[in-house]
Amino acid sequence: MAEQAITQGAIRSIFESSGSSVQNPVLQCVQIKTMDPKGGEGGGVQRFRVVLSDIRNFIQTMIATSANDIVLSGKLKKGSIVRLLKFNPQQVKEKKILILMDLEVLDHYGEHDKIGQPEALENVKSEPQPAAISGDGFYGSRPEEQQQQQQQQAPQQQQRSLPVHQSNQGTSTHPHLYPIESLSPYAHKWTIRARCTHKSDIKTWHNQKGEGKLFSVNLLDDTGEIRGTGFNDVCERLYPIFEEGVVYYISAPCKVTLAKKQFSNLPNDYELQFERDTEVEKAEDQDNKPQIRYNFTKIGDLNNVEKDTTIDTIGVLKEVGEVSTITSAKTNKDFSKRELTLADDSQTSVRLTVWGNSAQTFDAPLESIIAFKGVKVSDFGGRSLSLLSSGSMTIDPDIDEAHKLRGWFNATGQNVTFSTHQNLASAGGGQRNETKLISQITEDENYLQMDTPSYFNLKASVVFIRNSPTFAYPACSTEGCNKKVIEENSGEWWCEKCQKKWPEPLFRYVLGINVSDHTGQMWLSCFDDTARTIMGMSANDLMKLKNDSEENSTQNFNNVMQEGTCKTFNFRVKAKMETYNDQPKPRYQVTGLNTLNYAQEANKLAQLIKQYDMDSDSLFVS
Numbered sequence: 001m002a003e004q005a006i007t008q009g010a011i012r013s014i015f016e017s018s019g020s021s022v023q024n025p026v027l028q029c030v031q032i033k034t035m036d037p038k039g040g041e042g043g044g045v046q047r048f049r050v051v052l053s054d055i056r057n058f059i060q061t062m063i064a065t066s067a068n069d070i071v072l073s074g075k076l077k078k079g080s081i082v083r084l085l086k087f088n089p090q091q092v093k094e095k096k097i098l099i100l101m102d103l104e105v106l107d108h109y110g111e112h113d114k115i116g117q118p119e120a121l122e123n124v125k126s127e128p129q130p131a132a133i134s135g136d137g138f139y140g141s142r143p144e145e146q147q148q149q150q151q152q153q154a155p156q157q158q159q160r161s162l163p164v165h166q167s168n169q170g171t172s173t174h175p176h177l178y179p180i181e182s183l184s185p186y187a188h189k190w191t192i193r194a195r196c197t198h199k200s201d202i203k204t205w206h207n208q209k210g211e212g213k214l215f216s217v218n219l220l221d222d223t224g225e226i227r228g229t230g231f232n233d234v235c236e237r238l239y240p241i242f243e244e245g246v247v248y249y250i251s252a253p254c255k256v257t258l259a260k261k262q263f264s265n266l267p268n269d270y271e272l273q274f275e276r277d278t279e280v281e282k283a284e285d286q287d288n289k290p291q292i293r294y295n296f297t298k299i300g301d302l303n304n305v306e307k308d309t310t311i312d313t314i315g316v317l318k319e320v321g322e323v324s325t326i327t328s329a330k331t332n333k334d335f336s337k338r339e340l341t342l343a344d345d346s347q348t349s350v351r352l353t354v355w356g357n358s359a360q361t362f363d364a365p366l367e368s369i370i371a372f373k374g375v376k377v378s379d380f381g382g383r384s385l386s387l388l389s390s391g392s393m394t395i396d397p398d399i400d401e402a403h404k405l406r407g408w409f410n411a412t413g414q415n416v417t418f419s420t421h422q423n424l425a426s427a428g429g430g431q432r433n434e435t436k437l438i439s440q441i442t443e444d445e446n447y448l449q450m451d452t453p454s455y456f457n458l459k460a461s462v463v464f465i466r467n468s469p470t471f472a473y474p475a476c477s478t479e480g481c482n483k484k485v486i487e488e489n490s491g492e493w494w495c496e497k498c499q500k501k502w503p504e505p506l507f508r509y510v511l512g513i514n515v516s517d518h519t520g521q522m523w524l525s526c527f528d529d530t531a532r533t534i535m536g537m538s539a540n541d542l543m544k545l546k547n548d549s550e551e552n553s554t555q556n557f558n559n560v561m562q563e564g565t566c567k568t569f570n571f572r573v574k575a576k577m578e579t580y581n582d583q584p585k586p587r588y589q590v591t592g593l594n595t596l597n598y599a600q601e602a603n604k605l606a607q608l609i610k611q612y613d614m615d616s617d618s619l620f621v622s
Contacts, residue, residue: 079111181223300346315342474505
C-alpha cells in the first residue's frame with residue numbers, strides 16, 4: 001500500500017540533520033503550482049513549486065529547472081508517490097523549503113487523495129493546528145496571508161522569498177552556500193560553489209562612449225547554471241583565475257541582474273556581474289564536480305528544429321577543415337573559423353562551425369566523440385550548426401550517450417555511408433555538402449533558377465587570374481560600409497551612403513579566377529575575404545604595388561598575380577542564374593575556401609577504395 005511506502009517523519013529528519021541521515025525518502029505530492037517566470041513576459045524560465053507530505057508533516061519544495069521535465073511530461077501529478085534522489089534543504093526567512101534536483105515517480109502506487117492530516121513543519125511546536133488551505137491557496141499559507149500575498153507587488157513577493165539558509169554542502173571556510181537556483185537581485189550576502197564549464201576570450205569594444213573589455217564564464221552547480229561577466233579592471237583581475245572544468249567558491253559583493261538572452265543560452269533568468277570586491281577562490285576539494293547537463297538533439301532530427309534555435313548535440317568527428325579567416329561585413333574585423341563534420345547513429349552528418357580560439361586550437365583526432373552545448377541551428381542552404389561564444393564542447397566525455405555512440409560506431413558506424421541534410425533551396429535537390437566535378441556543374445547549368453541559389457563544394461586548382469583594371473574597387477573606409485567611393489577631386493573620395501569624404505579609398509577585391517579539375521575549366525568570382533586568401537595580400541597593398549612608380553613595380557605586380565595561380569583549394573560555391581544583356585547567364589561565386597589537408601584527402605581516397613566492390617564491379621577481366 002502507498003501509505004506503508006511513505007517514509008513517515010522524513011521531513012523533520014531532513015531539516016534536523018541537514019538531510020545527511022535521510023536517504024531517498026518516499027513522500028506524497030499533495031499540490032503542484034506553476035510559478036510566474038522571474039523574467040516577466042518574453043522567455044522567462046518556467047518554475048514549479050510542489051508540496052510534499054510524509055503523512056505527519058508537509059513541506060513546500062521548489063523543483064530545479066533541470067528537473068522540470070518530470071512536471072512538463074505529466075509524470076508528476078497531484079497524489080503521486082515519489083522518491084527523492086537528490087535534494088537540498090533551505091530556509092526561506094521563517095519557512096523551510098526543499099530544493100529538488102532529482103526525483104522519481106513511483107508509478108506502481110498510482111495517485112491517491114491526501115493521506116493523513118499532515119501539519120506544516122514550522123507550526124509543529126508553536127501552532128499544533130494544521131494550516132488552513134483556501135480553494136486557490138497554497139499549503140503553508142494562512143487565509144489572511146493569502147489575501148495579503150495577492151495584494152502585494154511582484155518585487156515584494158520576490159524579496160519575501162529571499163533565501164537565508166543552511167546548506168548541507170557547506171565547509172568550515174564557507175559554511176553557508178547558496179544554490180544557483182536561489183540567486184536573485186534581492187540576495188546580497190551569498191557564496192556559491194560552482195564549476196566553470198566555459199570561459200570566453202577577452203572581447204574589446206570601441207564606440208562613442210569610450211572603449212573597454214569584458215569576458216564571461218558559465219557556472220554550474222547541482223541546481224542550475226548561470227553566466228558571469230567581468231568588465232575592464234575586473235576582467236583583468238579575474239580572467240587569469242578562471243579555468244574551464246575547475247570548481248570555485250564565488251562570494252558577494254556581486255551584482256545579480258536580469259539575463260541578456262541575446263548573449264546567453266543558459267536556462268536562467270539572471271546572470272552575475274562581477275565587481276571589484278567579488279571573491280573568487282579555487283575550491284580545495286575538486287572531486288565532487290557538478291556535471292554538465294545536456295539535452296541532446298539527434299543530427300537526423302535537425303530538420304524538425306526551428307532555425308536559430310539553440311541546442312545540444314553529440315557526434316563522431318568525421319572531418320576537420322582548415323582554419324580560415326572571414327571579415328565581418330558589419331565591423332570589418334577578421335574572425336577565425338573552422339568547419340567540422342559530425343555524424344551520429346541516425347546515420348546523418350552535419351557541418352558544424354567553431355570560431356575564434358576554439359577554431360585555432362582545435363586538435364581533436366578524427367573519430368573522437370564530441371559533445372557540444374549551446375550550438376545554433378542555421379539554414380544556409382540546408383541545416384548546419386554554429387558553436388555560440390557562450391557554448392562549449394567536450395571531447396570524449398564520460399557520459400552514457402558518448403559511451404553508447406562509441407559502441408555503435410566501433411561496431412557498425414565505421415562502415416556507414418552518412419546522408420547529409422538536404423539543401424532544400426538548391427536546384428535538382430542537391431545536397432549542401434555535395435562535392436561536384438566541373439563537368440557535373442556545367443551539365444547542371446540548365447537547372448539553375450533565377451531567384452533560388454544552389455550550393456556545392458568544388459576541389460579545383462587556380463590556373464588563371466583575370467588581370468583587369470577592375471580586379472579591385474575603391475571602397476568607403478567607414479567600418480562595415482564597403483560601398484564604392486567616387487573621386488571628386490584629387491585627394492577627395494566621396495561615399496554617397498555615408499555622406500563622407502575620404503583622403504583615400506580602401507580597395508577591396510572583385511576577382512575573377514579560372515579554375516580547373518580533371519574534367520574541365522570554369523570561371524569563379526571572389527570577393528575580398530576569399531580573394532585575399534588566394535592572393536596572399538590585401539587589395540589595398542596590391543593596388544599600391546601596381547601604382548608604384550619604382551622601376552620594378554610592374555614586374556612585382558605581375559609576379560604576385562602569377563603566384564596566386566597553381567594553388568588547389570576546396571571551394572564552397574554559390575550558383576545562381578542571372579540576367580545579363582537580357583540573356584540568362586550562370587554566375588558562380590566563391591563563398592568560402594580552404595587549403596587542402598592532405599591527410600584528410602588521403603583518408604577520403606581510402607574510404608572510396610573501401611566502398612568500391614571489386615566483386616560486383618571489377619575493373620579487371622579474367
